[in-house]
Amino acid sequence: MPYLVTLVTLLSVLCVLNLMLTVGVIRRLRKHSDALASRSADGRQAVITEGSVAPPYATVATDGSAVSRDLITEPVLVGFFSPGCDACHEAMPDFIAQAARFPRDQVLAVIVDQKGGLAGPQREQLEPVARVVVEDMDGPITTALRVQAFPVFALVGRGGRILAAGLRLSQVVTLARA
Incomplete structure (x- = not known):
């Protein structure tokens, strides 16, 4: 025993x-x-890292409103899309659904249109739920957040602090709701 x-x-x-x-x-x-x-397929960092502070940027949204790092008072959900990106088209419905849960002024969609004139359909889809900025790869927001892949998402807090960032919308939105 x-x-x-x-x-x-x-x-x-x-x-x-x-x-x-x-x-x-x-x-x-x-x-x-x-x-x-948070890394693109080739291993590069897809977007500025969490905890970093984005450098100052300023531009104008398609509705004429000012967009600036210094104007952020509440966390802002940011999505970067490109018209020629199949993954962007797949992620767009989920981003729109998540963006609808935020006040419109707390959602920013950046369309990086490198060829010019191709952003129209994405812009029409995004404008009801987000402020939209159309810029090229050297645009102020794309440069400030060091975007290297699409689609990429970030949650930017007061003073430009990156609260969450990555290639998956789910991890960014989870933090936004916490």
Whole structure:
């Protein structure tokens, strides 16, 4: 009987140790997954990193309103899209649905139209739920947030602090709702 008790105790300790190691591995995988979510396919950082402060920028939205880092008083959901990007077209409905949950002045959609004149359809879709800025790859917002891939999303707080950023809208919106 003492052997049986010892064996059960030993197995219990091994099970608890296995559970602790599994939880540790899962945590590491989540951190790794989040780090990868902010990188483009070629490994470059897709957007400015979380916790960074964007340099000052100023431009005008398509509705004539001023857009500036210094005008941000509440967190702003920002989405970067490009007319020639298939992934952007796939992400657009989800972005529009999420943007509809925010006040319109707290959502900014930046369409990076490098060829000129192709932003019209995306602009029409986004304007009901977001302020829209159309610029090229050297535009003030794209440059300030160091955008390297599309679509990319960010949550920008007061003073231009990047609260969340990455290639997945879900991780940015989750933080916005917290």
